[in-house]
Amino acid sequence: MLRAKAIWILGLLGALVMIFNLHAVFMNLPDDALQGGVYRIIFIHVPAALNADIFYTIALVTSVLFLAKKDFIYDSISVACIEVATMLVLVNLVTGSIWGKSQWGIWWAWDLRMTTQLMCFLLYLGYLVVRPAIAEPTQRATMSAFISIFAYADIPLVFMAIRLPNVRTQHPSAVLETGQMARVYWTSFGVGVLALLLIASALVLVRLHQETSQREIDSLRRELHAL
Amino acid sequence: MSRGLTTAFAIARKDLRTELRTKESVNASASFALVILVLFSFAFNLERDEFYAISGGLLWLVYSFAGALIVNRSFSRELPNDCLDVLVASPAPGWAIFFGKAMAAFVLLIIVEAISLPIFGLFYDISWTKCFGPLVLIILLATWGITVVGAAFSAVIVNVRLRELMLPVLLYPILIPLLIAAMGSTTALLSGEPMAGDNMSYLRQLVGFDAIYTALALYMIEFVLVF
Numbered sequence: 001m002l003r004a005k006a007i008w009i010l011g012l013l014g015a016l017v018m019i020f021n022l023h024a025v026f027m028n029l030p031d032d033a034l035q036g037g038v039y040r041i042i043f044i045h046v047p048a049a050l051n052a053d054i055f056y057t058i059a060l061v062t063s064v065l066f067l068a069k070k071d072f073i074y075d076s077i078s079v080a081c082i083e084v085a086t087m088l089v090l091v092n093l094v095t096g097s098i099w100g101k102s103q104w105g106i107w108w109a110w111d112l113r114m115t116t117q118l119m120c121f122l123l124y125l126g127y128l129v130v131r132p133a134i135a136e137p138t139q140r141a142t143m144s145a146f147i148s149i150f151a152y153a154d155i156p157l158v159f160m161a162i163r164l165p166n167v168r169t170q171h172p173s174a175v176l177e178t179g180q181m182a183r184v185y186w187t188s189f190g191v192g193v194l195a196l197l198l199i200a201s202a203l204v205l206v207r208l209h210q211e212t213s214q215r216e217i218d219s220l221r222r223e224l225h226a227l
Numbered sequence: 228m229s230r231g232l233t234t235a236f237a238i239a240r241k242d243l244r245t246e247l248r249t250k251e252s253v254n255a256s257a258s259f260a261l262v263i264l265v266l267f268s269f270a271f272n273l274e275r276d277e278f279y280a281i282s283g284g285l286l287w288l289v290y291s292f293a294g295a296l297i298v299n300r301s302f303s304r305e306l307p308n309d310c311l312d313v314l315v316a317s318p319a320p321g322w323a324i325f326f327g328k329a330m331a332a333f334v335l336l337i338i339v340e341a342i343s344l345p346i347f348g349l350f351y352d353i354s355w356t357k358c359f360g361p362l363v364l365i366i367l368l369a370t371w372g373i374t375v376v377g378a379a380f381s382a383v384i385v386n387v388r389l390r391e392l393m394l395p396v397l398l399y400p401i402l403i404p405l406l407i408a409a410m411g412s413t414t415a416l417l418s419g420e421p422m423a424g425d426n427m428s429y430l431r432q433l434v435g436f437d438a439i440y441t442a443l444a445l446y447m448i449e450f451v452l453v454f
Contacts, residue, residue, distance in 0.1 A: 067450045115403065122400035129396055133387045143383045146451050150379075150401060153439065157404070 007205045014198030021191045029188060041099045042185070043192040048092040049117070051196045053155060055085035055204065056124070060152045063145035072215060075141035078148055079131065080207035084200050086124045093121060104170065113161040113171035120158055123151035137218065231323040238319070238327025239334070245304070246335060253335055256296040260289050260343040264350055278351050283414030286347055287406055290366075291373060293339045294332075295395050298377030301328045302385040311385065321449040329378040329444075336370050358416040361426070365416070368433040369409035372440065376401055379444040382451050401440075408432040 025043050032039035059081040066074035096114070097107045108114065127147045134140035162171050181189075246253060267285050271278075305311035314324055348355045355362060380397050384390045399406075412429035420426065 115407075119400050119403045123397075126397040126400060130384065130387060130393050133389060133393060135388070136386070139386060142450060143387075146383050146447055147397065149447060150376075150440075150443065153443065154401075 003205060003209060007202050007209075010198050010205065011202035014195055014202060017191060017198060018195040021188055021195050024191075025188050029184065035103060038099055038102045041095050043188055044196075045092055045095040045099065046189070047193040047196045048088045048095070050193055051200050052085040052088035052092065053159075054197070055081040055088070055200060056120075056152060056155055059085065059148055063148040066141055066145045070138075072137070072141060073212075075144060076208055076211040076215070077204075078144065080204045080211055082124055082127055082148060083207055084203045086121065086128060087203075088196070088200060089117065089121045089124070093117060100170075109170045111170045113158070116154060116158040116161050120151070120154045123154055127151060137215070231320050231326075234319045234323040235327040235330065238314075238324055239330040242301075242304070242328060242331030243334060246331070252297050252300040253338055256293045256335075257339045257342050259296055260293040260339055261346065263289050263292055264343060264347055268350060275352055279353065279418045280414065282351065282353050282417045283410040283412070285351075286344075286413055287369070287410045289343060289347070290336070290340055290370070291399070291402060291406060293343070294336050294370070294373040294377055295398055297336050297339065298332050298374060298381045298398075299391055299394050301332050301378045301381040303381070303390065306385065315452050321452040322445045324452065325378060325382065325448040326445065328381075329375045332374040332378050333371055336374055337367075340366060340370065353417055355417060357419070361422040362413065362416050365409060365412050365430070365433065368430070368437055369405055372405045372433065372437045373402060375437070375441050375444055379440075379448060379451075382448060404432060405436045408436070 021043065025040055029040070031037050059078040062074040062077040062081070065071070066078065096117075100109060101107050127144060130147065131140060131144050134143055264285075267289075271281065273281070302311065305314060315321075344355060347353065377394070377398055380394055380401075384393050384397070387393050408429040412426045412433075415426050415429075416422070422430075
């Protein structure tokens, strides 16, 4: 019951914050001096990536915890987080590609940031594809945790891709850290991160609920077979 | 530690002996590499100089396809007669079993590469003998990376349905940094550039990849080898 309430509250709150923020972004904020209107991607593109990394990190921790404690709840949390985070990475890639078409004239440039982020998407896609193919639950959970930990090795690469000194990259460098972003944009950026965090948390909880129900159904079915 | 290494060498010897008696995966992998090499000649209609520009990419695509075939058999070879259960139940530590299998796969892939490299040079009129030393170094490092990650995933998916399909889905995204370095440095070496500058940073990338994933695989494999 508590979980159902939490899903509703998080989802509604997220939707409200998102609507409020979209209004602010499209109606109130001025256009960027160099890019015009398309800079508004930063309020979706970057929050999606940040939230994806948050949920991948949670999945990494729960994967390690599963291997240490063999409690299936950790496996359920991992898969719920990874599914939602992978969707966020897709949002990140698609919005980035649209921005690239407008600013660079091409949909995709094979530079380090883009390649590592695409690699991250493919790695976790592999996780989601392989997982259902393992029939036995303990084995499925163990192997999934293993793949999740291996895949996470890519995340620091994505992070470092625009910060290494001798890498040629098309991707804008970290404007958030250099203080080059004007003050007026910061609020909308922060609220954008919050909105996606709320929505993604609601989705993770929904997915977690499905996963635990599925496990219950499976165990009931096994009991039935045993009888 | 030293007993573990003895066990690892024993397992590698056993794997190599079975393979040299049946030659099933070396034959399949080498002929597959040959077929791919032939197909590439129809895929691109290039001048001799232009071929040098894509030579590293071609070579490493062939090697990584061949590698996936070899590591696929690494653990699934043990499935008939429940040999895998016996191996896991034996007092041999998990990392030694894995390390032995990775070494055997490494030797087998090196054999396939040694067969296909002269054929590659012959088909595409690429002289690889003038940069033999550095090329061998790159090949050894990158091949170890392919086989150590491949053998780890071979253990992960040994009980998965459609494992021949699943292995590439997991393996290739992880190998991207390794393949970028291997392809880049091989192309540069074949085009007559010395082992310096960009090639040194490719070399560092390969060494880093090998170190990270060898350590991760050796540590994590204990959790995976429970069937």
